[in-house]
Amino acid sequence: xxxxxxxxPAAPRAQVPPGVWLLRLGAMVLTFIIFLIDWLSTLDxxxxxxxxxxxxxxxxxxxxxxxxxxxxxxGALTLLAYLLSxxxxxxxxxxxxCLVSLAAIAITAFLALxxxxxxxxxxxxxxxxxxxxxxxAEAQRLSQTGSIGLKMPSAxxxxxxxxxxxxxxxAQMQPTLEYMIGRTHPDDTQDLKSLIEQAYARxxxxxxxxxxxxxxxxxxxxxxLAQQVKDASGDCEYIGALMDVTAAKNAEDALHRxxxxxxxxxxxxxxxxxxxxxxxxxxxxLSAITTNAEAGLRWLNREVPDVGEVRSAIDRIKSxxxxxSEVIRRxxxxxxxxxxxxVPLDLGDVLRESAALVQREILRNRVHLNVxxxxxxxxxxxxxxxxxxVIINLLINAVQAMSGMQGKARTxxxxxxxxxxxxxxxxxxxxxxxxxxxxxxxxxNPFFTTKPEGMGMGLSICRSIIEAHGGRIWAESELGRGAxxxxxxxAHEQARS
Amino acid sequence: xxxxxxxxxxxxxxxxxxxxxxxxxxxxxxGMRVHAYASGAEFLEHPFDDSPACLVLDxxxxxxxxxxxxxxxxxxxxxxxxxxxxxxxxxxxxxKAMKAGALDFLVKPFREQDLLDAVAAALQKDxxxxxxxxxxxxxxxxxxxxxxxxxxxxxxxxTGLMNKQIAAEMGLSEITVKIHRGHAxxxxxxxTFADLVKMSQALAGD
Numbered sequence: 001x002x003x004x005x006x007x008x009p010a011a012p013r014a015q016v017p018p019g020v021w022l023l024r025l026g027a028m029v030l031t032f033i034i035f036l037i038d039w040l041s042t043l044d045x046x047x048x049x050x051x052x053x054x055x056x057x058x059x060x061x062x063x064x065x066x067x068x069x070x071x072x073x074x075g076a077l078t079l080l081a082y083l084l085s086x087x088x089x090x091x092x093x094x095x096x097x098c099l100v101s102l103a104a105i106a107i108t109a110f111l112a113l114x115x116x117x118x119x120x121x122x123x124x125x126x127x128x129x130x131x132x133x134x135x136x137a138e139a140q141r142l143s144q145t146g147s148i149g150l151k152m153p154s155a156x157x158x159x160x161x162x163x164x165x166x167x168x169x170x171a172q173m174q175p176t177l178e179y180m181i182g183r184t185h186p187d188d189t190q191d192l193k194s195l196i197e198q199a200y201a202r203x204x205x206x207x208x209x210x211x212x213x214x215x216x217x218x219x220x221x222x223x224x225l226a227q228q229v230k231d232a233s234g235d236c237e238y239i240g241a242l243m244d245v246t247a248a249k250n251a252e253d254a255l256h257r258x259x260x261x262x263x264x265x266x267x268x269x270x271x272x273x274x275x276x277x278x279x280x281x282x283x284x285x286l287s288a289i290t291t292n293a294e295a296g297l298r299w300l301n302r303e304v305p306d307v308g309e310v311r312s313a314i315d316r317i318k319s320x321x322x323x324x325s326e327v328i329r330r331x332x333x334x335x336x337x338x339x340x341x342x343v344p345l346d347l348g349d350v351l352r353e354s355a356a357l358v359q360r361e362i363l364r365n366r367v368h369l370n371v372x373x374x375x376x377x378x379x380x381x382x383x384x385x386x387x388x389x390v391i392i393n394l395l396i397n398a399v400q401a402m403s404g405m406q407g408k409a410r411t412x413x414x415x416x417x418x419x420x421x422x423x424x425x426x427x428x429x430x431x432x433x434x435x436x437x438x439x440x441x442x443x444x445n446p447f448f449t450t451k452p453e454g455m456g457m458g459l460s461i462c463r464s465i466i467e468a469h470g471g472r473i474w475a476e477s478e479l480g481r482g483a484x485x486x487x488x489x490x491a492h493e494q495a496r497s
Numbered sequence: 498x499x500x501x502x503x504x505x506x507x508x509x510x511x512x513x514x515x516x517x518x519x520x521x522x523x524x525x526x527x528g529m530r531v532h533a534y535a536s537g538a539e540f541l542e543h544p545f546d547d548s549p550a551c552l553v554l555d556x557x558x559x560x561x562x563x564x565x566x567x568x569x570x571x572x573x574x575x576x577x578x579x580x581x582x583x584x585x586x587x588x589x590x591x592x593k594a595m596k597a598g599a600l601d602f603l604v605k606p607f608r609e610q611d612l613l614d615a616v617a618a619a620l621q622k623d624x625x626x627x628x629x630x631x632x633x634x635x636x637x638x639x640x641x642x643x644x645x646x647x648x649x650x651x652x653x654x655x656t657g658l659m660n661k662q663i664a665a666e667m668g669l670s671e672i673t674v675k676i677h678r679g680h681a682x683x684x685x686x687x688x689t690f691a692d693l694v695k696m697s698q699a700l701a702g703d
Binding site: 280283284285286287288290291292294295296298299302306309312313316319320323 | 513515516518519520522523525526527584605606607609
């Protein structure tokens with residue numbers, strides 16, 4: 001990480017520079033000259049008044065205590081000069097001049113000290129301001145949060161250093177809204193433009209997340225919050241915080257990816273384990289039934305049939321058949337525990353979300369996906385997660401079907417629409433190798449698969465889900481021309497109206 | 498300990514009551530004597546007689562598995578042929594069972610005829626084993642009836658020595674050797690000298 005040196009202001013009681021020493025010396029010389037003139041000259045003028053110059057100069061050269069000392073010194077010199085030149089003759093015009101001088105010195109000293117005090121207070125405030133600015137700059141750098149100010153309607157902007165760094169604007173450049181839009185990822189430019197329109201329309205608060213496309217081709221995620229501040233003249237300014245959330249976003253993406261992988265793995269292993277356990281549970285009574293049936297038959301086929309043995313064999317068959325159906329009943333009850341939640345949904349929305357979830361997989365396979373949906377919502381009633389599972393399954397199947405294709409663009413379209421009967425339909429069509437006519441009818445059967453590592457459960461589960469939604473699922477294909485898998489479920493009237 | 502009834506007996510060890518009862522009924526319908534138990538331990542609690550027998554053993558048992566029980570029986574020197582039945586067609590499991598001497602490995606649900614064939618084969622094998630065992634025991638009894646001298650003469654004779662040579666080796670007269678040899682042949686019920694050689698080999702092989 002690049003560290004940026006922060007210029008902290010000098011401490012107030014720093015070393016006195018040599019120039020100040022020179023000025024102090026000059027002030028002393030001046031004082032001495034005034035004293036000599038005041039003492040030795042015979043001019044009937046209040047020369048001592050000139051001491052105010054020394055006091056005014058000392059205001060810049062000494063501390064408040066120093067200024068007070070200089071003033072007292074000047075007063076003392078005035079008195080001394082008087083005593084030396086006029087002796088102890090009081091009530092003379094010369095003494096009156098001396099008093100005027102002293103009064104002038106006292107007034108000047110008072111004003112100089114007051115001025116000095118307010119200057120020091122101001123300096124202290126400036127120092128505090130510098131410090132808090134330094135803190136802010138450091139905090140912005142650490143939190144990767146910059147500040148932006150935007151004055152409306154002049155569109156004049158203020159950018160903090162960190163904000164410039166995030167946008168990679170150099171320090172000399174005066175960023176404008178145009179530059180800002182230029183840096184934005186082409187897909188997000190529209191979002192930012194509408195945000196700026198909001199600013200012109202004087203919306204009070206704004207919040208947005210968009211991407212930046214840097215000159216090296218990398219992508220940054222930025223989150224912006226802005227609040228409106230009005231000044232007295234009625235102009236308004238937006239004060240915004242700009243946060244670089246790329247790292248968080250990437251971590252979130254990685255987490256999401258591993259979560260979906262984990263969910264898939266868990267689903268597959270759970271299914272595998274359940275299948276093995278169900279197989280054993282059902283196999284046991286079935287095995288008992290065949291053994292007892294065979295035994296019963298053999299007792300029956302004897303020369304003298306043993307009815308007692310036959311009866312007990314049949315009794316056992318009966319109870320084992322019950323046992324098998326009990327196992328199945330338990331499995332049913334188990335699957336009902338995760339009862340799906342049927343709520344009104346926009347199927348177009350579900351399609352878009354599902355497509356977003358598998359976008360990475362689609363891009364990785366260099367497939368061009370076209371999602372078509374009507375402008376309005378397509379209301380259905382169903383379980384969102386289950387319907388997503390069906391759509392994802394259809395999309396991934398199509399992507400996998402096209403994965404072996406060479407020398408032809410891989411196109412996939414997913415469209416929402418209405419059937420003639422008014423049901424809502426999703427149709428997923430690829431231009432892959434298609435399905436042969438003999439395989440078409442068994443496509444939705446459990447354990448039917450054409451993939452070497454497939455379980456043959458995907459489409460079978462899709463069919464169960466769609467049928468549980470009161471809909472149907474079907475496939476059309478022409479060998480060599482791709483396949484289209486569609487499902488339809490009843491439209492939800494209430495939400496539509 | 499022998500019972501008056503020496504017809505073959507089939508032992509069934511399976512922890513599923515319905516399957517146990519079905520196998521019991523099926524095998525009885527074929528005229529076999531059947532003893533069915535829920536576990537290996539229960540099987541060992543009951544004495545078994547000298548009749549030809551075999552064991553139909555479930556691989557997946559509660560507690561001690563069928564495979565473990567097979568090993569325990571071998572350690573106890575019980576060499577009854579075993580037919581395994583299993584709910585899972587696990588290859589590793591069946592290889593292990595067959596290597597340990599199982600006669601057959603049937604996966605449930607099996608065809609009943611396959612089980613009956615396997616049981617019949619197992620019983621036949623056990624009967625044969627008992628037959629050879631019985632013959633060897635008889636031979637040993639006869640051999641023990643020989644006197645020390647007769648056994649010595651027999652030992653020399655089967656190596657191909659002439660009576661004269663044996664007499665020289667043992668410091669006996671040729672006629673005495675001839676008499677001992679004749680007694681040995683008679684007691685061992687050997688009709689020819691070749692029979693005697695074979696019997697000697699069988700005894701040595703025991």
